[in-house]
Amino acid sequence: MISPSGEVAMSNSDAYPDDEIRIGVFICHCGGNISDVVDVKRVADEIGSMPDVVRVSGVFPVDAPPTAGTESSIERAVVLSETEMFLCSDPGQARIEKRIKEYNLNRVIVAACSPTLHEMTFRRACARAGLNPYLFQHVNIREQVSWVIEDKEAATQKASRLIRAAVDRARYLEPLDDRKIPIHDAALVIGGGVAGLKCSLDLAQRGIDVTLIEKSDVLGGRMLELGTVFPTDEDARELVGALVKGVQENPKITVILNADLKDSTGSIGDFNTTVVVKKDGGEEDVEVHSGVIVIAVGLDVYEPRDGEYYYGKSPAVIGLLDLQKMLRDNGKLEVNGKPVKSVAFLHCVGSRQWEDVHEPQADGKINDYCSRYCCTAILHSAVEIKERFPDVEVYDFHEDIRTYSRGHEEIYTRSGELKVKFIRFDPHRPPMVQKDRKGEAALTVKCRDRLTFGEDLEVPVDLVVLGTGLVAKDMTTLIDLYRCSRGADRFLLEAHPKLRPVELAAFGLFLAGSVQGPMDITETTAAAAAAASKAAALVSQGIIELDPFIAKVNEDLCTGCKTCLIVCPYDAIQRDDEKEIAVVNEALCTGCGTCVAVCPSNAIQQFGFNDDMVVTEILALLGVETNSRAGVEAEEAIAAV
Amino acid sequence: MGDNENSQATEKLKVGMYWAASCGGCDIALLEIGPHLLDLIQIADVVFWPCAADFKYQHVADYPDGYIDVCFFNGAIRTSEQEELARLLRKKSKSLISFGECAIDGGIPSLANLKTVEGIFDASYHNTPSIDNPDGVEPQPITLVEQGELEIPVFYQQVLRLKDIVQVDYEIPGCPPQGDRVWEAIVAVTGGAVPLTNSAVKVACFDKSVCDECPLEKKLEKIKEFKRPHEVRPEPDWCLLEQGIVCMGPATRSGCGALCIKGGLPCRGCYGPSGTVEDQGTAMVSTIASLLDATTEDRAKELIDQIVDPVGTFYRFSMASSHMKTAR
Known part of the structure; x- marks a missing residue:
């Protein structure tokens, strides 16, 4: 312990026994990002005066780094709560390392930015000071507090509560080792x-x-x-x-x-x-x-249903791939040996479908997504036809045109220059393809054109090319x-x-x-x-090296009921038939926690997230002081009479 | 049985049994140790067992503190009388043992925690067809009559567990506890194999869940439809839960030997939560939720809606230990 006079022994495990839980709490200003909203010094004071949690040192002014003099403001021992302008900076990390050695800290909490950003930074700092990196607990008081709460009082209170919960949780942290998995080359x-x-x-x-x-x-x-x-x-x-x-x-x-x-x-x-x-x-x-x-x-290319846009009923209705083949292999544009004089392209066939308009696929769902390649592919083919067969009329029936990638917009522009005729349909009233009754051409495409404010068009064409989408x-x-x-x-x-x-x-x-x-x-x-x-x-x-936060089965509680086997999304649990218990494959486990949640006997715990940690943390966040509600409740129940 | 004043009592253990909010089944269950009753009497004198012999509270009050070696306490705490006896027996007993689910987790009486006292009184004294109470009389803790004050026990806001009132040394789970197990526990406690004082340690049971003792096999199938036991003839040898019959086995402490399941019925959960679980209902809910054959919320809801009286099913014996606490 620390003497009341405030003399701090350096690196002294006699003064700071190893079996005592000694938590260092470091609170970051983030150069104002946090401290402009959160009163970090007050938070440090509050944490330092938590019941059962004792405090080593006062709060050091940011502009005046700790000196022997300020360190003499020691009140009690065990929690060290300090603030720092940039904890992630080299001096910031160095301070954490120094404090770990100085006070023989065995838990470290940093309240700063998101753990995504710097959790590893601080774990490494702990490791450099000889502390197991998993005795570190990160608290996010920037993204989850100062950046999202304007009210300074509310922000300060929230920061304080979050750190308090982390302090309570940290008591249960255990040293853990990374999983080391060899990789076959x-x-x-x-x-x-x-x-x-x-x-x-x-x-x-x-x-x-x-x-x-x-x-x-x-x-x-x-x-x-x-x-x-x-x-x-x-x-x-x-x-x-x-x-x-x-x-x-x-x-x-x-x-x-x-x-x-x-x-x-x-x-x-x-x-x-x-x-x-x-x-x-x-x-x-x-x-x-x-x-x-x-x-x-x-993936696969969408195969239109029989009769969808007259597909399968007329050889003059084909898919994009069929057209590609025709252009490539024959060098001619013809149906049944008859030259094609007009072509209609239809967009969004099997893509961007609507619940009430299109029939569902075999699995009961419609294809409501965009297939992404087809707009450009259609226009690319349209341009090719126009360039190779300038006399052929080309019509493009679309809901929208999405030529979004690099070099694709130029194809759209080019198709316009080549006088491809664009007709825009309402997705709820897709075009209809049928046999041309007037005999001018093989087929007629009927469509209400939104570009001409609802004009009903009937376009006779010799060939209809379906812009078939892509499916899994x-x-x-x-x-x-x-x-x-x-x-x-x-x-x-x-x-x-x-x-x-x-x-x-x-x-x-x-x-x-x-x-x-x-x-x-x-x-x-x-x-x-x-x-x-x-x-x-x-x-x-x-x-x-994989993080150690995986599930572990308690053999004394596991009944081998296989509930976890059913729910594990990664097949990471097998049943040991001899012992009649579940066994987690460490390399397959991703630490998702599903099995932990479903185990009805609490026979599975997750490293880094065991029940003690989680429950204590929740109780602290809720401001519940005691773990045991029994006495309080009995009194309440009786008092209520 | 009976008074021990004149026997060679100095060497014999003194045991007691009391019932609070319970059905009386635990008293019968104690008799279920059968021929061992004679063994029990060989080693112990019964100094308090209102259900079996004529003891008055005053007898107990007159005993010196710690006079009773082992006291079995069955039933939950709902009234001031039960609390008073719990405190008295704690004082007079070296070892106080919760006997049965009511004392341990509230048991079936604690399902009353789903209602407020007002609701319970309303149903009990006013709005039930068979009630004839034109003046709307309700029991009052104190009634003034010519001769003075009449007092009846006070009805508490909620059902409590024995350990909510006093420190408990051991807990023997079950509704009721199984005879063989009970005898083993009695031998252990009375024979000095375990200390008389402890902190609510569960005995006469195991830490693992009922699945451990269950002879049925899983096929690793998800639940496609929930059915009640009377609606279906279950396929033999196949896990009842996977067949859609709500079986509390996975979330229930073992020790009974999977009696109900071997008898063709699903586990009702009467040994309370297994392992280190506190809240049996949520343990079961999270298990069942993850076993549903549902990939959409609608489908999950459709399945869940098939479970009749979920709270009463999942907390049938343990409402007083639930995190849901009580209706307010």
Whole structure:
């Protein structure tokens, strides 16, 4: 303890015994960001005078760093509450380190900005001072207090309450160790389309062994079906051919064609995937061992229902891919050998659907999303037709035109210059395609045009091209094996759209390209390169450290009731049939806490978030002083009579 | 049984049993130790058991403090009389044991905490078809008559647990506790295997939940529809909860040997919360919620709405230990 005279012993564990909980609380001004609103000195005083919580030192004036003199204002021992202009600065961190040693602190609380920003900074500072970094507790009094509360009194009170709760919680903190997971130096890439090819090449260039598996018997994917592609007018097959060649010639890449996913076990760093390969009429299982897995299975093109816009009823109604094929292979624009004199393009076929207008898909849902590639693709084809067949009339029936990417607006402008005729329909009254009764052409497109303020048009055309959207593949096996999350649009969902844009929530699994949602080729390759770069960064570490906040089963309480197995989103819990208890796979657990919440026996706790911490913190936030309500309540009940 | 004044009592243990807000089943349950009753009498004298023999409160009041070695207390605390006896027996007993769920978690009587006292009195004395009370009379703690004051116990605002009133040494859960387990606990406490004084330690049960003793198997399926036990003939050997029959087993302390389930009925939760859980109802709610076969809120609501009387089901025996406290 500290002598009443205020003499502070340096680095003295006799004066500050190890078995006493000794919490240092540091409150940051953030250069006024916090202290302009929150009265940080008052907060420090309040924390320093918490019951059962004793205080080492007074509050030091910001402009006058602590000296021997100010430190003599010691009242009692154990909590140190101080303020600092910028705790994240070098001197700020140095002060924390100094105090840890000086007062033999065994818990540190910093009240400052969001933990996203500086939690790691302060954990590292603790570690440098020899304190386990998980004996650190961060409190956010900037984003959650000073930046959002104008009233200074209210802000000060809230800051004080948040820190008090952290102090109470900190008593229960335990030293923890990061999980260390070795990473096998190889990658599995699933899908041999442009994303899988690009990703494999990028990984191999970083010296990583890649196994690329492809369901079909050829590499190249959707691009093999395309003609020239926007915005560069290059030949799709040539572009992808270059990638295929690169992959085939790269000794680091093993390609397995006709391969189907069968099973996958293991977790980050150590995946074992079983692939069924069709060979000479038979099948054989191939095992692939990898540290990471990249999913690049791409998507499907929307197949219009029979009769949708007359599709399937007339050979003159085709999809965009059919048109590409026609332009590329025949070099002619004709239907049943008859030259086409007029073409109508229809936007948003199978995309941006409306609940009351469109029939739902097989899963009962409509496709309410934008497929993103089609506006540009349609106009690109329209321009190609106009340039190659100047006499052909081209009509464009759209709800909106979204040529948003670099180089795409120019295609829209060009189509206008080439006199493509634009007709804008009301999404609730999409155009109708039917047989042309007058016999002028094969078909008639009926539409109320919003650009001419509701004029009802009947446009006879020889060919209708449906701007078919993009849909997610049937990925049942993938989703089962890797517990992928899907969005409402059925595409796979990344862990976070901005912070972890090419990763699945489960560690070691990456998404490359349009498996995540509609993308054009440019976007797909960019996404694939990003996935390759993230995956390579992981593999090249050799060992990764994961935070220790995972779930742990208490064998004495677990009955092996399997409730947690059912709810775990990551398949991270198995049942040990011999002991009849649940066991958490440390590498698979992401610390989501779902099992902790569902366990009806409290047999699962999460490191860093055990019941004591959480309950104490909540009680402190609510201003409940005591953990035991029994006595108080009995008195209340009796007094109420 | 009976008065021990003249026996060789100095060597024999003195035991007591009292009932407060309870149904009387616990008194019967104590008899359920069967032939061991004779063993009990060999080692102990019963010095207080109003249900079985004629003892007056005054007898107890006259005992010296700590006179009773082991006192079993069943029933919750709803009235001033029950509180008074709880305090008296605490004073007179070396070891005070909560016997059964009412004393431990409030039991079925504590479901009354879902109503206010006014609501209870209204139903009991006014608005029930079978009541004939034209003057609207309600019981009063004190009534003045010619001869003086008449006093009846005061009715408290809520049902409390024994440990809300006095320090409790051990708790024997169950509604009622199972005989074999009870005998084991009696042997342990009376035989000196455990100290007489402790802090509400649960005995005659296990920490794990009823699933541990349950013979049925899970298929890892989610719940597609809730059904009540009388509406369906459950598939044998398959977890009742997965079949949509609300079974409190996952959130209930074991020790009963999964009696109800082996008898074809779901667990009703009578051993109270398992492990370190305080609030049995919320433990069960979070479990059931995560087992619903629902991906949309509407579907989840549709399923939840099929559960009849959720509060009464999930807190059937433990409302006094609930974080929800009481109606106000």
